[in-house]
Amino acid sequence: MPASLASGLIPYALGVSGEGVDVSVPAGPLEPAHWAGTPPLRLVASDGTAVGDTDVGLAPEVLRDLLRRMIVARRLDRECIALQRQGELTVYPGFEGQEAAQIGSAFALGPDDFVFPTFRELAAALVRGVDAVQYLQYHRGTWHGGPYDPRATRFGPISIPIATQIPHAVGHALGQKLDGLDACTLVYFGDGSTSEGDFHEGANMAGVFGVPLVLFCQNNGWAISVPTTQQTAGEIWRRAEGYGFPGVRVDGNDVLAVYAATRDALALARSGGGPTLIEALTYRVGAHSTADDPGRYRDAVEVEMARASDPIARYATWLLASGHADHAFVSECEGEAEAFAMEVRAGVVDTEAPPVEWMFDWTFAAPTDAFQRMRREALGE
Amino acid sequence: MPASLASGLIPYALGVSGEGVDVSVPAGPLEPAHWAGTPPLRLVASDGTAVGDTDVGLAPEVLRDLLRRMIVARRLDRECIALQRQGELTVYPGFEGQEAAQIGSAFALGPDDFVFPTFRELAAALVRGVDAVQYLQYHRGTWHGGPYDPRATRFGPISIPIATQIPHAVGHALGQKLDGLDACTLVYFGDGSTSEGDFHEGANMAGVFGVPLVLFCQNNGWAISVPTTQQTAGEIWRRAEGYGFPGVRVDGNDVLAVYAATRDALALARSGGGPTLIEALTYRVGAHSTADDPGRYRDAVEVEMARASDPIARYATWLLASGHADHAFVSECEGEAEAFAMEVRAGVVDTEAPPVEWMFDWTFAAPTDAFQRMRREALGE
Amino acid sequence: MSEAARGPATQAREWTLSGALNQALRDALTEDPRLLVFGEDVGRSGGVFRVTDGLQTEFGPNRVFDTPISEAAIAGTAVGLAFAGWRSVIEFQFDAFSYPALEQVIDHVAKMRERVRGRVDMPITIRIPSFGGIRGKEHHGESPETYYVHTAGLKVVVPSSALDGYTLMRHAIADPDPVVILEPKVRYWSKEAGELEADGPGIGVGRVVRDGDGAAIVTYGAMVATCVEAADALTADGVQARVVDLRSLSPLDDELLATSARETGRVVVVHEAPRTLGMAAEIAARLMELAFDHLEAPVGRVTGHDVPYPSASLEAHYRPSVERIRTAVLEAVNY
Amino acid sequence: MSEAARGPATQAREWTLSGALNQALRDALTEDPRLLVFGEDVGRSGGVFRVTDGLQTEFGPNRVFDTPISEAAIAGTAVGLAFAGWRSVIEFQFDAFSYPALEQVIDHVAKMRERVRGRVDMPITIRIPSFGGIRGKEHHGESPETYYVHTAGLKVVVPSSALDGYTLMRHAIADPDPVVILEPKVRYWSKEAGELEADGPGIGVGRVVRDGDGAAIVTYGAMVATCVEAADALTADGVQARVVDLRSLSPLDDELLATSARETGRVVVVHEAPRTLGMAAEIAARLMELAFDHLEAPVGRVTGHDVPYPSASLEAHYRPSVERIRTAVLEAVNY
Ligand SMILES: Cc1ncc(C[n+]2csc(CCOP(=O)(O)OP(=O)(O)O)c2C)c(N)n1
Ligand SMILES: Cc1ncc(C[n+]2csc(CCOP(=O)(O)OP(=O)(O)O)c2C)c(N)n1
Numbered sequence A, B: 001m002p003a004s005l006a007s008g009l010i011p012y013a014l015g016v017s018g019e020g021v022d023v024s025v026p027a028g029p030l031e032p033a034h035w036a037g038t039p040p041l042r043l044v045a046s047d048g049t050a051v052g053d054t055d056v057g058l059a060p061e062v063l064r065d066l067l068r069r070m071i072v073a074r075r076l077d078r079e080c081i082a083l084q085r086q087g088e089l090t091v092y093p094g095f096e097g098q099e100a101a102q103i104g105s106a107f108a109l110g111p112d113d114f115v116f117p118t119f120r121e122l123a124a125a126l127v128r129g130v131d132a133v134q135y136l137q138y139h140r141g142t143w144h145g146g147p148y149d150p151r152a153t154r155f156g157p158i159s160i161p162i163a164t165q166i167p168h169a170v171g172h173a174l175g176q177k178l179d180g181l182d183a184c185t186l187v188y189f190g191d192g193s194t195s196e197g198d199f200h201e202g203a204n205m206a207g208v209f210g211v212p213l214v215l216f217c218q219n220n221g222w223a224i225s226v227p228t229t230q231q232t233a234g235e236i237w238r239r240a241e242g243y244g245f246p247g248v249r250v251d252g253n254d255v256l257a258v259y260a261a262t263r264d265a266l267a268l269a270r271s272g273g274g275p276t277l278i279e280a281l282t283y284r285v286g287a288h289s290t291a292d293d294p295g296r297y298r299d300a301v302e303v304e305m306a307r308a309s310d311p312i313a314r315y316a317t318w319l320l321a322s323g324h325a326d327h328a329f330v331s332e333c334e335g336e337a338e339a340f341a342m343e344v345r346a347g348v349v350d351t352e353a354p355p356v357e358w359m360f361d362w363t364f365a366a367p368t369d370a371f372q373r374m375r376r377e378a379l380g381e
Numbered sequence C, D: 001m002s003e004a005a006r007g008p009a010t011q012a013r014e015w016t017l018s019g020a021l022n023q024a025l026r027d028a029l030t031e032d033p034r035l036l037v038f039g040e041d042v043g044r045s046g047g048v049f050r051v052t053d054g055l056q057t058e059f060g061p062n063r064v065f066d067t068p069i070s071e072a073a074i075a076g077t078a079v080g081l082a083f084a085g086w087r088s089v090i091e092f093q094f095d096a097f098s099y100p101a102l103e104q105v106i107d108h109v110a111k112m113r114e115r116v117r118g119r120v121d122m123p124i125t126i127r128i129p130s131f132g133g134i135r136g137k138e139h140h141g142e143s144p145e146t147y148y149v150h151t152a153g154l155k156v157v158v159p160s161s162a163l164d165g166y167t168l169m170r171h172a173i174a175d176p177d178p179v180v181i182l183e184p185k186v187r188y189w190s191k192e193a194g195e196l197e198a199d200g201p202g203i204g205v206g207r208v209v210r211d212g213d214g215a216a217i218v219t220y221g222a223m224v225a226t227c228v229e230a231a232d233a234l235t236a237d238g239v240q241a242r243v244v245d246l247r248s249l250s251p252l253d254d255e256l257l258a259t260s261a262r263e264t265g266r267v268v269v270v271h272e273a274p275r276t277l278g279m280a281a282e283i284a285a286r287l288m289e290l291a292f293d294h295l296e297a298p299v300g301r302v303t304g305h306d307v308p309y310p311s312a313s314l315e316a317h318y319r320p321s322v323e324r325i326r327t328a329v330l331e332a333v334n335y
């Protein structure tokens, strides 16, 4: 973005790195203060100390489960990158650094709630019980959208065109409301997604219809090579006010804060209170995808800082200090993560290309004669 | 909109009429209090008394000119409706009730500033010096967009697809900024237009680029048959905050307040301060267009109230009381308005259909041989 | 009282296209409690062309409702509703106002079922008042069919008359797949007497509206009446022209096209859309594939020109006229 | 250092398509100080396919810049910039990501000049990395040409090689009208040696890339190389097939098409886009009009299927293969 056009803006996502801008890089972790604007809701600081009421109403075994899931998800994410390098997956978009944002939010959902994801929510998918091998068939190039059953898993298909899943979520939530269900819809999207017309139209319509919806934005600082400060001159959570519903800014690397914020938003929605927009401040530690080289556009120091504010280390520190878990538990989780990653790897590597006919088998529920003729001709039948 | 879905909203634009809602209709004019939310900036009340600092820095003859222009514009608007009824114009979208919003804002512009209008800004067009007969050739069905020269008049072509002119204005303002000009762009749009993706993408991009732009929303209470309360659950001016620039709510039937707000926004833009969103609360007294019958969807009492808050009567009362004009001046304006309307009528009625070749004459600046062949064939040459 | 409410659906009477479409929506809403109708101004006001007149009063504001001016979100909402088991009829107010939703329609409405391997159907009917001839403002006279017909995963139909409007609308709504129905706005007030039939000829089936074996004029929508007029005029030239009303643009009725070509040897396709990659291109290409040896002349194309749809004063020079059609048929006959 | 910076533009060397397009942008930016380049990730990162690599550094962030993810506003901004006298090259990152801007492109980019009676030109180049074959994610392998070619007011070009990419890009930018340039992403890294020429064959002009008079294979973009391969294979069948690279889809080179049909009598059109209303339909229809009496066989169509573009594992079965092309040509020859 033209420096001359960006007057008044910090030129980089976090105001940390940046050419032509003299920023004295603060040592230590990425802190909320590095983000422009309003400080987020935070319960556990980067160093693992409590800074708010950490009693979010979860039993110790559930608190442990949160850590377990984060550890398992990260391990799988790294395995996926390895699988891509080995040619077993096509381009893969990693989520390292965003485990708390995804798992904390997905964890707050009830079994009947429904999720519409983007392409980066494997960690959330695992929480919802989506089969990892089936999910990864998308990234293997076996099937667009992922061949898992969205109705059974209550997790929508992987959605690529930025922000287009947001109106889907609005429609789904409207359906829930019309059915008088006690269920909600949650939709994930990124900071960059908030610049699309579909974000706006969906959010505004959600407000008008007062549907039970949580709009969950993972602001991970970057949209490919464009930092959030160049994506918008405002703060994302503040958009909610213009739509007439609450907006919340939460530390997306604080799993307890994310959980609490999502739980509250879902409770509001369930009670007929309509939508909430949650902006979770997190950080994309890795590349946009395995096809991307962030060295071209961002300073490594930012990444180091983000690592020092790691959501898993932070939560583990807090959990250990709180006495709800011990080191043995952490080791156990790591063991489970390793085993799971290997199991998924094996499943992925085993996945074969679908038969050619499948290209024609689901286009229509009621294929016309003309379509069937085309199909036969194409298949040389 | 489903009543059950609109929980928490006043079901009609102004909370005045509405089935199933027991509203005791207040006697007298439409007041800011009838609009949900934040009271707008107001200098002159509906009854013409000053309620703020009415010294907006305009000389008496200029203050008179404002009234003159409003009277002339309204008379022409009514003539256009007559012309449509007589078959001299195709569907015509009247602006009665919105004279202050259009003329107050257009009046604040400098000669080098540029306007992108919708289809309802004839009053603003007149302020910019657009030839009324040329403008009305659009509504006569002679030429899409209006055959006036947008470069010479600094008034863009009539734009029909809702909100699509907003990104044009952003681009134009970006061009002005890149050229280092001391000029701004102003874009008009309605309340309904704020629901389109193009509004959002344009406004957000304007914020990111910090361009010299005034986003001027005429919230006239209705988008065809849909009241503003069903267009959004928020307040339109508040959207600005989410884009990181100022938003202003102004009484759009108070020409001095509109002028002052626009002047300030332009000054900010000119000084490099970037965009401002202005929401002017006004009222569409007539039908959406001559093809529309508002009796199907809104209560006549709303319209009566709006008439009692008429921008012209209000301003005339204040102007007369302030001693800057007398009744003779008002009569003079009415005489001028009558003569102008007749002159425009004559010009419109005289306008002939363009030659058929014109259908092909401006599609391309560099028509290819293939295009020229198609043209010859189509014209039977 | 809405027009349609005057008599039961099955009773023979005179219908306008607008009224018949209104009745189709009413009957479908009655039969299927999980059907919704929404869009801009379709609720309280009953639609710019009265097609949804009275439906909100009859079925309540939870079934028939107005939306903000957000075409992309209207289409996207229908997709989400399908995930929740609801069937939708959505309206885009005019042809060109369907364009802001093209991403949602191309990427999701058309592809979602394939993406989820049939776990979720997309029973979405997209109503678009279309085509020119109403002395409309800019963007109110366009022919958007190519954008939809080229998009795999959609079905596209165009009624040409009131009774067939009812039939096609009922088929569109009943279909488990997304169907775009382009309503020729210039014919909304044209009347036709007869009985409404929900199970008349379906999607993919064309019909011969005027018989003849000297040439075949293939068309759809508002142009059907114009072509019949041209065919009538052609009798003075000694040509008995058949007029084929396609009804369904996707899929096309290949059998009917092939038969018409074989039986007449001379085919002229007529539409308002610009020529390049208009429907006539596809039909010409197919006829070569289906009936090459029977074609005595190139397939004629009488179409809009490759320029933006013009203003009211020029639209008569843009839309195919009886005279242009007649000339093209004679050219084919005398080839 | 960017690839193109390694040598002056005119010096004969080896170019990738990506590098040649990059050099075209660089040369155009150098020559015209009122030219801007913008879009998603085109600035600091230099583009997903490196086509804008190094340009922001060289021309500064006021001339080459990143935008928010707002395709409609990107197109709309270019329209507004044209009113302010600026020329723009905009990028949509992948084929399907041009769809959110379709309303702006159809309603304004294509129609604005006509609307204002030529008072304002629309010198806008729309770059779209297009077509399949890269084992891409969903929406990264589509062929959007029909949407653009059918839209009157646009010109549409498709380079098939590095050197021609340079030429077509220079023509597109220099053109006072909007030009859509569909860049075959699967060929970005294919190399070609030679000199870059800004004033090589222009928009509307096709070329014969392989001569032959037994049949003509008409195609564009990535499929040119595949068709040349097929033509080579066909020599074993005793068929000398000519391969025509259209280069320009709107307007089409009617003379070249007609000549090819007349000289060979057998034409096969090849593209990746779905068959129905793909370019082959228009070409078939035109060839009937231009060379009916010379066609010895129906114009063959070897195309993508009328289903959504499939995932990586199936794309080879969707895109025309050498074998499918060969079979179609033999069918035409043996008709
Ligand atoms: C409509 C559309 N435009 C462009 C793209 C290309 N694209 C893929 S991901 C991406 C960035 C998304 O950023 P953000 O929403 O912040 O999500 P993140 O990648 O950070 O998770 C872009 C531009 C796309 N997928 N869809
Ligand atoms: C993209 C698009 N969708 C729908 C329409 C049809 N339409 C014309 S005016 C209008 C209402 C506009 O409301 P608002 O923005 O409040 O402006 P107003 O008419 O009140 O001046 C609608 C829906 C359109 N012109 N463009």
Ligand SMILES: [Mg+2]
Pocket: A190, A191, A192, A218, A219, A220, A221, A222, A223, A224
């Ligand atoms: Mg992001």
Ligand SMILES: [Mg+2]
Pocket: B190, B191, B192, B218, B219, B220, B221, B222, B223, B224
């Ligand atoms: Mg309005």
